[in-house]
Each structure stands twice: as structure tokens, then as C-alpha cells.
Amino acid sequence: MKLQTNISFGKEHRPLDYDSKLLLLGSCFVENIGQKLNYYKFREIQNPLGILFHPRAIERLILRAVNEEAFDEKDIFFLNERWHCFEAHSELSNASPELMIEQLNRALRQTSEGLTTASHIVITLGTAWVYRLIETDKLVANCHKVPQKKFLKELLSVNEVTESLEATVALIRSVNPEATIIFTVSPVRHLKDGFTENQRSKAHLIAGLHQIVEPRKKLHYFPSYELVMDELRDYRFFKEDMIHPNDTAVNYIWEKFSGSWIADNAFAVMQEIDKIQKGMAHRPFDPGSEQHKEFLKKLEVLKDRIRDRHPHIEF
Template identity: 60%
Template sequence: MKLQTQITLKKETRNLIDYTSTILMLGSCFTENIGNKLNYFKFNSEQNPFGILFHPKAIENLITNVINEKKYTDADLVFQNERWHSFDAHSNLSSTNKNELLNNLNSSINLTNKKLTEASHIIITLGTSWVYRFIETDVIVANCHKVPQKKFLKELLSVDKIIEILDAKIALLKSVNNNVNIIFTVSPVRHLKDGFIENTQSKSHLISAIHSVVNARKNTFYFPSYEIMMDELRDYRFYKEDMIHPNKTAINYIWEKFTATWFSEDSKSTMKEIDVIQKGISHLPFNKESKQHQQFLKNLSIKKENIKKSYLL
């Protein structure tokens, strides 16, 4: 008896991710889930230097600002609820200290600029087509930072507009890193605050637009995170208690699909070794001073050094 429909995923045969790859991840909160996995397995990766960015325009603005090496000043900040914010960044970067925020923003510009030019793979996760336009400046923001809603206009990006944004994004990235592989995916997180129908419309716009721009011959690809969640994991037991975000089981499942599609066989072997080391590090011994535990730590240290020597981690 078959109790699940499964998406057929084509194993990529070139430009695979391995331990020589440099990976930059940008986008919605699902980016954090995959980024945390990459960190756990010690890949050379960076995720969301400007924090979580939910919609395509926010990511395009970031890439434009990074390539142009934008210098943030007081004029780019807004003060709300006793904290300084940037409409270009997530509230995780916000601060009670204006100079601290400016330093963080400008440092993130420099870091991301370096990563854009070095990256072998850029993974972009799009979360929603709904955007907010700040009326005072007529600019679409990345985050509203709880500024009163009356100061914004809510808009739904059309498929054509998203295609225009994605084309611009690809052109910008290729202008500084022509050989980079760009992997688009749509976040499986449902934005139900917009409404059930509105969320479906939003995701549909993203998926339609992405499929209009991806082209394997131009090293632009699509990975179906959203479809795996909606079709293979069609059950609320794969959601957190909020019934919106994928839970740990779902994240692990999608991660396994991603590694099966995009990771080299050699890297998978190394990941198994690193997993053993990570579990060993988190192991709580009965007696820290015992000879057995000291030998265990010594063996872990040898394994770490061997991996470092093999991959220059």
C-alpha cells in the first residue's frame, strides 16, 4: 500500500556542493533552517547578513546595495519603540545605539560583497509576494519594524514584476560572479496572516515567476522545498505547534532531499564523519575525568584534525 505521493527529484550532475564550495544563503526564515544545517556540517557558508528577508524586492535591494558598496548613514535609519532600525534589514540587526546599528549594517555590506564575489552557490529562498511600501518615501521596505500600518501601502507583486526583479537579481549577481550557481526555492512557511487565499496567490506568483527565469544552462535552478512540504509532508504532524512553520522532522526530511539532489558523494561521506564528531561533542559523560572519556576526547580531536587537513576547514 502506498501512503504518500513523492516528488521525483533529478540528481544534479555538475556544479555540486562539496567542501570546497562557498555558499551564501539569502531570504526567508526557511533559509535559517537550511543554513543551520550547513553550519552544523561545517560547510563554508554565510546566511542572511541582513537578517531574514521575506520578499523578492528586499533581496534585490540588498544585492544592489552590496554591489554598489552602499554606506549607511543616519538618514537611512528610523527610530521606533526606543530602537533604531533600517527598513533594509530585519529587526535582529536593530539596536538602541544608532552607531552600533550603522556599524553592523556597513560591516554586513562589506562581508556580503566579499561573499557575493567568492560564492560558488547562492541559495535564495522567497517567502511571499506581499510587500509594504513606505508612503513617505514611496519605497518598498524589507521590514516594517512595527511602524504604524497607516504609514504603509500593502501590495501584491505581480508575476511579471517578480520576473523583472529576479532577472535583475541574476544579472547583478552574474556581473560580479559570472560562474556562480543560483538556486531558488520557495519557503514552505505559510504566511497565513495575509489570509489563506492570499497566501496561495502569493506563493503561486513566486513559483510562476521563478520558473520563467531558471535555466540550467545559465546555472540558475529551482529546488522544490514548498512542493515537498505541501505534497510529500501533507499532514499537520510535520508542523510546529503554530501549524505554520515546518517542525524538526520536516526540516530534516527536506534537508535530506536537498543533499540527495545537490551534494557530491564525497561530501556526504565527510558529513557522516562530522555528524559523529558533533554528536560526540554534545555527549555528556558520566565521569569527565575517567580514562575512557579522556581517550574518547582524544579520538574526537584526531578525527577533527584529519578532516581539517583533508579539506582545510
């Protein structure tokens, strides 16, 4: 797809190759691009605590990881026959409190590893709307269907977004001074807040974020939100819910991201991996035929070639 564009991507940065390590945190863009990076076998860690929507939730996770502040019984609660944590997505919720805490701390260790070893950290902001639990006066990452009357809903100001991101960057720099940090804003609209409220939220995120973006300090911005809203800007690029970008839109964003951020020498490897992935996904008419057995042998040769150059890659 070729569109006329005035969106700038910039090229003055350390590109991604197969020696790079990535940590991706935040909203849905992480899953979309993370799936592509995973498909092409880049070394990446995605959202160990699940999707995190607002800057304060991401800041809190990074603070906990940097300080090695383990989760314990006081950090979980029981509701609707499952244990939950206000700092994590519901995908980590569990019927067993022991397993819940174990999962949370495993995710925390994974986050800590990613923070200290990543060459690139991608942080995606989804919303500036936050919920404060009245009982504790603390912001939560996820409400877990706790009754709304137990929360106060607040909109982070532009300055509050900036302050949170500055704190996040300082925490990352304290354990990984050389990491390249890529910020982006999710194109997924939070329409449950309302159309006007969603626009206010995205505006606060973008304005607050651009107070800290500075390529010379390895703080970059990738315009995923602008690509969807200003270049694609048509409901045919959305799923049936008219909120989430569809595969065509995700592929378009990936094309722009890879063109801007992936090193030229990585594309040949990506093509080889794509060939292997498609071969593995192939469903033969006759699995026992000599033709298919020969096909599988050739596939293993291709895998071995990739692994000889990049031992970390597994299929």
C-alpha cells in the same frame, strides 16, 4: 521516510563539496538548510541582514552590496527605544545608532564577499506581498512595528517577480559570472495575510520564478515548497503554530536537498563530522574519568584528520 513522488530534482548541475562556498539569502528555508550546512561544516554565509521575505528586498540588498553603497544615518530611524533599518531584519536593530550603522555595514561587506566568492548562491522567496512606506514611496524589507497606516500593502504581480529576479541575477552575474544560483520558495505560509492571500502570493512567486529558471544558465529550482505541501501535506509535520515545518519536515527537506545537491565524495566527510559533532555534544557522567579523557583524545584525533584535509573547518 519513503514517499511516492513525482517531484523532479534534476542532476545536471555543479554539486556541493567541501571546496564550495555558499551564500544563502531570503526567507526561513535559508535558516533551516543553513543550519544543516553549518552543522556539517560547509563554508556558508547566511542572511547577513537577517531574514528577507520578498524579491524586492533581496534585490535591494544585492544592489547595495554590488555598488558598495554603505549605510549611514539617513538609512536608520528611531522607534520604541531602538534604532531600525527598513532594509534589514529587526535582529540587527540596536539601542545605539553608531553600533547599528556599524552592524549594517559589516553585514553589507559580508554580503559583498559572499556574492563575489560563492560557488553557489541560494535565494529563498517567502512572499509576494510587500509594504510601501507612504512617506518615501519605497518598499521596505521589514516594517519594524511602524503603524500600518504609514504603509500601502501591495501584491507583486508575476511579471514584477520575474523582473526583480532578472535584475538580481544580472547583479550577481556582474560580480560572479560562474556562480550557480538555486532558487526556492519557502514552505512557511504567511497566514497573517489570510489563506487565500497566501496562496495568491506563493502562486505569483512560483510562476514568476519559473520564467527565469534555466539549468543551462546555472539557474536552478529546488522544490522545498512542493515537498512540504504535496508530499508531507499533514499538520503532524508542522510545529505547534501550524505554520513552520517541524524537525521531521526539515530533515526530510534536507534529505532531498543533500541527495540532489551534495557531491557523492562529500558524504564520507559529513559522516565523520557528524560523529565529531555528536561526540562534542556528549555529556559525560564523570568528566574527570580516564575513560572520558581517552574519549576526548580520540575526538581530537578525528578533528585533526578532518582539518588536515580541509583546513577551513573549525570545531
